[in-house]
Amino acid sequence: MGELQLGNTSFLIRAGGKEWPVIILWFGISIFAAGKEIWNDNINNYLIFKHVYLHVTTLQPLYLFYPEQYHDVNLYGPVFSLLIAPFSMLPDHIGAMLWAIANTTFLYFAIRQLPLTRIQQNFILLFCSNELFGASSYLQFNQGIAACIILSFALILKGKEFLAAALIVVGTLTKLYGIVGLAFFFFSDNKWTLIKGLFFWGIVFFLLPMLLSSPAYILQTYGQWAEALVIKNNKNVQGALLQDISAMGFIRRTFHLQNMANCWVIIPAIVIFVSQYMMLPWRQNSTYRLYILCSALLFPLLFSTSSEAATYIIAFPAVCIWYVIQTPAKWKTAVFIFALIFCSFAHSDLVTPWVRHHISVPYAIKAFPCLLIWLLIAYQVLTKKFLPKGNKKEHALIYLQTNNKQV
Template structure:
C-alpha cells in the first residue's frame, strides 16, 4: 500500500491530534506553572470573588496576597466563583481547561469544514498554551467575540447579544462584537437583546454583593483602566511587556515614546470602518469571516493593554484567514511567518538574545499581525474574496 502524502488535509483529518495539542499543552503548562507557584493571575482572579463577597474593593493592591491588580469588571466575580471555591490546585487547572473548552466550542461554530476547524486548533494550540501559562481569561474573550458572530449568522441574535455584552462587562474591549451588527437580519431584536443582557449582567453580581458595591466597582473600574492605560504608555520607563500593540510597535521601533495613540488609532479606525463599504456582501460568508478576522486582530493591535498572551485573541484570526486563502506558495510562506513571528516569538524557538534585544524591546510580536490586518483590509476593499472558493472546499486530497 502506498503512503498518503502529507498535506494540510491529511493533518486536519487527525482530530485526535487537534484535541491532544489543544487540551494537552494547556493542561501540562497549567500544572507545571502551579507546581512552581507561578499562578499570580489565578490568585488575582480568585480574590475578585472573595473581595466581592466581603465588600472589599476589587481594584486595590493587596501586596500580601498577590502582585499587580485586577482590571476586570465586577461581573467576573460571578464567572470565577465556582473555581475560587475549589482548592487552588484543582481550580487553577480547571480554569485553564474551561478557557480552552469554551474557545474550542466557539471554533466549532465557525462556518468552516471540520478539517479547517481542526487545523485552526492545531496551529493555535501553542498560542493557547502561552495564554494558559498565565492562566489568562482571554481565550473566553476570543470565544465570546466568535460566538457573537456565529450566533448572529444563525439568526440567534438573543444569544449573540448575551456573549457580546458578557465580554464587554468583564473585559471592556469585548464590545467589539458589535462589529457584526450589520450581519444581523433582525436588528431591532438584536438591539433589544443587547439592552436586556446589559441589564442582566449589570445586576447579576449584586446577588453576591450589593447594588452599592457593584455601582461603586464600575466607577473604580473606569479609574483603574485609565490608570493602566497611562502606565502602559510609559515605555521609556521600562514597561516593555505591556502595550504589545500597533502603537507600542511604532513607538518603540521609531523611537517615538510620546507619540499620541490617536495618531495610530485614528487612521486605523478609518480603515476598519471602510471595510463596510461593501455591506451588499454582508451575507457572503467569505466577507463575514474576513470582518471577523479583522475584528479579532483590531481588538489586540489597538489596545495599549495588549500583552503577549493577549494574542490568543488575534492568532486564531490568522489561522481563519489562512483557511480562507486559495492554496498558494505565497500564502503558505506568509502563514509560516505569522506562526513564527507571532505565536513563537516569545517562546524558546527564538534565541534568548533575539527575544531580549529585538522581540521584547520593539514589541515585535505585533508586527506580523499588523501586516496581516492591513492585508485583510486590502483584500476586503479590493473585493479579492469574491474570487476565492467557498470555505470548506480548499482542502482535498
C-alpha cells in the first residue's frame, strides 16, 4: 500500500539506468558553467553574496546600492552572512568556484534522500541539469534553497524533525522560499519535536548573526529587509522582463493585464494548495506525500514576482518528481517533454534568439508548463489518483489501514 511504481518504465530506465554518466554530467555541467563565468570575471552575484558577510561585520546597511563593489542589490536576509562567510574569506575566484560546487553538492545530496528508486533519482538529476547549468552560471543560492526544501521533506519522513526544522528556518530567514517546508508538517510523526525545533532554530539563527555585528544592527536589518522586498515586488510588477517569471507575470503579459493585482491569482492558488490537505487521511501514502512535495516546490516560484530564470532550479525538480511517480501513459510523457522544452530550455541556446526575445522572455513562457503541472497535481490529489485502482471497498480499507485503525 502506498508503494511507488516505476512509472513510464522504459523511458526512465533508458534515461536514468546508468549512474556514473549522470553524476559526471551533474557536477561537470555545474563546474563548467561556473568556471566559464569565473574565467570571464563575471561573478557579480558572488560579490553581492560575499559582501553580505563583509557588510554585516562592518555594520553597513545590507540593502543599499554599492556600485563600487557590485551591480544590483542584495535581497537575502542577514542569516545568509553565516552561510557565505567561509567562502568570503578566500580569494574571489576560488571562493566563487567552491560556492558553486557546495550548492551543487547540497542539492545532489538532497535528491538522493528522496524516497525514490536510484533510477528515478538519476532521472531527476539528468533532466534538472539544464536548470543547474543556469543557476551555476549565475553562482546562485537557489540550488541551496531547493535542497533545504527537499531535504526537510526527506528528514521529516525519516523522523529527523529537529534537523528538518533547522533547514526550514535557514531557508526562510535567507530567502523566504524555505517557509514552504512547513507544508510537510502533517507528515511528521513527531509534531511537537518539529515545533520545538522550529522555535529553537529560529532563536539560534536569529541571534547568531549578532555575533558578527550587534543586536541593534540585526534588528534594524530585518526591518530594512522587509522594506527592500516590498520595493523589489513593486519593480517586478511594473514590467521587468527578466523578473516576475511567475503565473501572474505570464497572465499579465499574455493577456495584457499590466494592472492586474497579484491577489487575483495568489488567493485562488492558496485555496487550491490548501485544499490538497483534504486528503490527509491518506498521508502515509508515498505518492500523495510526493505530490505535496511537488506542489510545495512549484508554489513559491509560480506565485512570487521575484521569480526569474535561474530560480527554476527550485521548480523543475518537482516536474521531474511528478513524472517519475506516474503510471505509464503517453500523454504524461508528452506533458513532461512539453515542460522540458518550454520551461527548462525556454531561455537556453537550444531555442532560437528570435523565440527567446519575442516569445519566451516577453511572455514569461517558462512559468506556463509549471503552472499546468501544478494544477494537474492538484487535480490528481483531489481526485485521489495517488490511490491504486480498485473499488470503493478497497479504498476504504486503505483509508483504515493508513490511519492505523482496526478493520
